[in-house]
Amino acid sequence: MLGTALTVRSDRAEYLTLKGANHQAAHQFSERIKEAWSRFNLAALEKEAAHLDRIRAEVMLLAAPLRYPAACQIAPLLDDARALDASLLSKLNAEAIGPEAVERIAPVRKFAAEPRALRANGIAVFVASELDRWKEFFDTIESKPLTPEQRLSVVVDEDATLVLAGAGSGKTSVITAKAAYLVTAGIRQPEEILLLAFAKNAAEEMSERVEARSGVPIVARTFHAIAYDIIGIVEGSKPALAEHATDDMAFTNLIKQILKDLVHQLSAVSRAIIQFFAHFLVEPKTEWDFQTKHDFYTHLETQDLRTLQGERVKSYEELQIANWLYENGVEYEYEPVYEHKIAETGRRDYQPDFRLIESGIYIEHFGVRRQKMADGSERLITAPFVDRDEYLAGMDWKRQVHAEHDTTLIETYSYERQEGRLLTGLAEKLAPHVTLKPRPVDTIYDRIVELKQVDDFSKLLGTFLRKFKSGGYSLQDCETKSEQMKLGKRARAFLDVFAPVFEEYQKRLGGRIDFEDMILRAAHYAETGRYKSPFRHILVDEFQDISQSRARLVKALKAQHPDVRVFAVGDDWQSIFRFAGSDIHLMRHFGREFGGSFDGEASVHRTVDLGRTFRSVDQIAFAARTFVLRNPAQIDKKIVPAGTATEPAIRVVTVSKGEDEVKLNEVLASLSAAVPPEDKPATVLLLGRYRFIEPDMPDLRRRFRRLKISFKTIHASKGLEADHVILLNADSGRTGFPSEIVDDPLLSLVSPEEEAFQNAEERRVMYVAMTRARHTLTILASNARPSSFVTELRKDPAYGISTAPGAEPEAHACGECGGRLLGVTGKDGRIWYRCEHVQHCGNLLPTCASCGTALPRHVDGTSEVRCGCGASYPTCPECEDGWLVERSGPYGRFLGCVRYPSCVGKAQISSSRRNAPSARTGR
Template identity: 90%
Template sequence: MLGTALTINSQEHNIVTLKGAGHVAAREFAEEVKEAWTRVNLVALEKEAARLNRVLAGVLGLAAPPQYPSACKIAPLMDDAKALDASLLSKLNADAIGPEVVARIAPVRKFVADPRTARANAITAFVTAELDRWKDFFDTIESKPLTPEQRLSVVVDEDATLVLAGAGSGKTSVITAKAAYLVKAGIRQPDEILLLAFAKNAAEEMSERVEARSGVPIVARTFHAIAYDIIGIVEGSKPALADHATDDTAFSNLIKQILKDLVYRLSEVSKAIIQFFAHFLVEPKTEWDFKTKHDFYTHMESQDLRTLQGEKVKSYEELRIANWLYENGVEYEYEPLYEHKVSEIGRRDYQPDFRLTESGIYIEHFGVRREKARDGSERLVTAPFVDRDEYLAGMDWKRKVHAEHQTTLIETFSYERQEGRLLTGLAEKLAPHVTQTPRPVDTIYDRIVELKQVDDFSKLLGTFLRKFKSGGYSLQDCQTKSDRMKLGKRARAFLDVFAPVFEEYQKRLEGRIDFEDMILRAALYAEDGRYVSPFRHILVDEFQDISQSRARLVKALKAQHPDVRVFAVGDDWQSIFRFAGSDIHLMRHFGREFGGSFDGEAGVHRTVDLGRTFRSVDHIAFAARTFVLRNPAQIDKKIVPAGTATEPAIRVVSVSKGEDEGKLNELLGALSAAMAPEAKPATVLLLGRYRFTEPDMPGLRRRFPRLKISFKTIHASKGLEADHVILLNADSGRMGFPSEIVDDPLLSLVSPEEEAFQNAEERRVMYVAMTRARHTLTILASNARPSSFVTELRKDPAYGISTAPGAETEAHVCGECGGRLLGVTGQDGRIWYRCEHVQHCGNLLPACPSCSAALPRLAEGTSEVRCGCGASYPTCPECEDGWLVERSGTFGKFLGCVRYPTCTGKAKISGGDRPTITKSRRRTRA
């Protein structure tokens, strides 16, 4: 009666309502609007019919995809489907288009709503079908059928695929099968596949293997070979290669020659070079950088604190003083005996730090700093682990000695270095007493050469230079990073030397190129499009060894076409070439660096773990896995061993000093004797961290003809295997294993990230050594100074290490510094227990007087020191490790510390069961 309201909904406009219309007219109008809207929907569908059919076919094809549905292949379909849905499908009215059309477009709409799930389902369908389809190929491509994990890695074809290939897991088989599969499946033509290896012989072997196994002619190339080809294509000819590019010895000699020439030619540069050698060659850490004496002593022993005069000193600050004296022509003696006999119970003969030979002046350097109290007063403090009162008493005693004997004492202090005036202050104090006659820089440099300090520094400079070039760094980059990492004066001094060396090195190339230039120039040509890549699949072997420059080249080639795939095979557990520029973080962040993108997700990639090892028995395989995964940054991988050990497969054999050769002969003799008469020769691989550990190989081969014996450094052993592996010289020390000289903090300036885990790369070197063995691994270690790795293997039951009965002596902690007390045989034939930090600590204890072998230790909950043989002694009231024994003195017999005269703890002998303890002031050298 009041009329009909007609409401029209619109996505593009506000809702329109017409009121007061006649009922019949309104109904007719509404019907006409619906019909018009249906016609619009159907017309729109008709216009997009071809596009819809194409998208629909693509989406439906995901149910059984003909090729691996990688992100780069599916992304265009997703983009097309999303665009079609946004412009049309989402706007269609179900009533208008009808249920049949709704059902037809439903797969597209479902795909648009969740493309990731759709792609994941498509991958599953493809992989399942493809593994079945190529079963015969996988069964026959290698001498043995491929494992399920190897087959999966071949058919997976993501934008970026990383195959984790542990030691002995058959990575070469995977690369070979992948290349052959791509061609045989019609996915790529041979010239569209780039097969990359790091070494020339590895590339040649791979090329031959691919063609022999599959008949497919794909030439594997090194990174440098493809880079050189790219440069030749773009420039029309290939520039000459520098002579030293392929010769590390020539490269090192060139750096040494540049250093020498700069010293003799340029005064400012020569000063910078001499300054670095004299004051910054070693890392400038002091007692205040460590929490315990043991940590400090361990660090000091890892540094070669060798002065320009040639002696080894005990601290970085003493090193600076000694080198300043040498530079300025002030003759001195280090730690001479004091010219007057000073006798005081409990003290060793007095040895001042320095004596100036011409003037007779003494220099003592005191490890004290100044600290202000809240009331403004100032006091001297010592390092956290040093007894302040005892140390200050020692300072006073030394001053008293010089005063009594009227000798001149010059004092220097740690706080002077902290305040930046150690050497200027020394110069002022010495000025009234000595005349400085500075040595010429060329004379000092000749001395540095004589001490062989140039060799290690040249290696550091060379490694830095190569990493600097390959990473595309600038000097400003390094300076900025140095400031951020607070590397201080040492880094600035190093860069002052490096800058002119690098400039001179570039000049001496004279138009030729080195390998770093080669890679970077090729990458640049690929990045800017001057080189057009034909490659659609890039297969990289030994991916854990990739450097920043090589990664840049791979990325540049990948970026040239949207459908390029990267297939990388490697093992981050075997990344041991950081010194050559390899960057383990590129593998750890593989997806971020090389992955594709899909549905808003970046870094899309796939990882396949081969898992199975065809080399090592379970005991070795699992122990090696446990060992390397102590570093939580390593990628976790499963291990399926090659077999089960029937007897202990890993053992540690302790070796006394001078017994290395005899113990090795004993081990080889046992291996030879255990062989069956008709058995073929067993292979034995001797491994050393350094080349100098190589024994007399001709002699060993003559003595043990039934064994096939070889020696390799661990780095050179990668890819090799043997029935039995013997690891030599697993000792602690600067040239031990783990090596304590490989990672100079300065290299962090040209490294993307520093690994936080201690000995991270050395741990991987140990893993490589362990996994060369098929059946047994024997580790030879010093019984006095076993390496930290050996100690770890012995202590943790998880490794299941076998140690010969009685071969391992009980570990004792030094009460003076926290180091180890090691059993040694003295010149008198008696056994003594000496602190491992003999140069710094000097704690020395005799063996038990009763058994003459073991070391008595404090029994928990008692005041007695007891030996394993059953003997017991009263504890020393003054020191941690000593015990009291009967001695004779002026006033008769008494109980005195076995560490006398270092410790003067004593007690009276009473008639009772227990001695009466008499306290005396403990005296040790400050």
């Protein structure tokens, strides 16, 4: 009666309402709007029909793809689908276009909404189909059919694919099959594939193997070879290679010559060089940087605290003082015996730190610092592990000695160095007594050459220079990193020397280039587009050894085309070349560094674990896996061993001092006897952490003809295998294993970030050593000083290590410093227990007077020291390790410490101890 309301909604969700319309007219108008809207929707759909049908066809192909649906291939399709969905498909009205059209657009809309699920399904379908399709190829491409994991790694073709290839898992077979598959399947032409290896011989072997297996001529190249080719293409010719580029000795000699020339120019640079040698050649750590004597002594043993005059001193601050005296022409003696005889005090002869020869003045350097108290007063304190009261009493005693004998004593203190005035303060104190006669810079340098300190420093400079160039660092980068790492004045002093050396080195290159220039220049040409890359697949062998500069080149080549794939094969468990620039973080963060992007997700990549080893039996394979995975940062991998051991496969053989050759011969004789006469000789690989460990190989080969024996350093053994492996000198110590030769902290300015886990890289070196063995691994370790790795292997049942009964030495801690007490045979043929820090601690104990072999030790909760043989002794009241034995003196018999004269602990003989064993005073 009142009319009809007609409401029309626009695409912006706004409403237009007409009220009071005639009902019939409104109904007709509504129907015409619907017809018009339907025509409009269908017209819009028809306008994009070709575009829609192309996208739809590609989306439908994802259900059964003909090629691996890599992110870089599917991402453009997703962009197109979402753009069409946003501009048209999402706006179409289902009622307007009808059910057929709705069904037509549904796959595209679903893909736009759920692309990851559809791509994942497409990958699964393709992989299953492709593995079946190429079964015969995978069965015959190598001498043995490929494993399921190897086949999977070949058909997977993500933007970036990382193949985890453990020791002996057949990584070369995978790279060979991958290259052949890409060409045979018509995915790439040979010239579109770049095969990269690190060593020339590895590249040559790979090229030959690919062509022999597949008939496809794909040339594998080293990183340097492809870089050199890129430079030649861009520049029109290849620049000459510097002569020293392939000769490490020539390179070091060049650095030495540059240093010498800079010194003899007598410039500010020469002064900086001398300052570094005199005061910063070693790491400037003092006892204040350590919590225990053991840690301090361990540090000292890694340093050569040798003065410019040639003697070895006991602390960094003493080194500074000695070198300042030498620089300024002040003749001195280090630790001379004091000129006056001191009355018997039970102490050793008094030896002041320095005596100045011309003036007769003595210098004592005291390890004390000043501490501010709450009431504003100050007191002197000592390092954390030093008894303050005893040390201060010693200071007073020394002052008293000089006062009594009227000798002049100059005192210096640790707090003066802390306040930056140790040497200026020394100069002021000596001014009334000494005339300084500074030595010429070139004279000091000649002395440095005499001491052979230039050799090691030149190697350090050379290593730093190569890392500096290959990493693309600047001096500003190094200064910033030095501040972050708090390396202080030493880093600044080093960079003051390095900067002019580097500048001069670059000048002397002239128009030639070195290997570092090659990689960086090639990467720059690829990044800027001056080099046009033909490569669509980049296959990299031994990927765990890649450095930042090599990674930069790979990334630059990948970035040239949207569909380039990186296929990397490696084993982070075998990353052992950090000293040469390899950066394990590039492998651990593979997706972030080389992956693609899809549906807003970055770092898209695929990882395939080859999982099994064709080399080691189960006991070796599982023990090696357990050992390397103690570091939680290592990528976990499954291991399927090559076979099952029927007898213990890993043995630890303990070696007494001087028995290395005898024990090695015994092990070889045992292996030789086990080889049947009709069999071919068994292969034996002797491994050493260092080259100097190599035994007399001609003699061993002559004596054991049933064995084919070779020697390699562990680093040089990568890729090799043998029936039996013998690891030599698995001892603790500076050149032991794990090695305690620490890289100079200065190298951290141009190195990948260090790993937090202790001995992380050395642990991987051990893994490499263990996994060279097919059937047995024998580890020769010192009975007195086994390495921490050997101790770990023996103590943890998880490793299943076989050790001869009684071979586990009893560990004794040194009560004086916390180090280890080691059994040694004295000149008198008797066994003594001496602290491992023999140069610093001096703790020496005899064996039990009753049994003559064991070391008596304190019994907790008692005042007794007891031996395993049952003998017991009263504990020494003065020291941690000693015990009291009967001695005779001018006033009769008494109990004295076995550590006399280092310790003067005494006690009266009680009636219950009248018959106690007497001391054997062999020293």
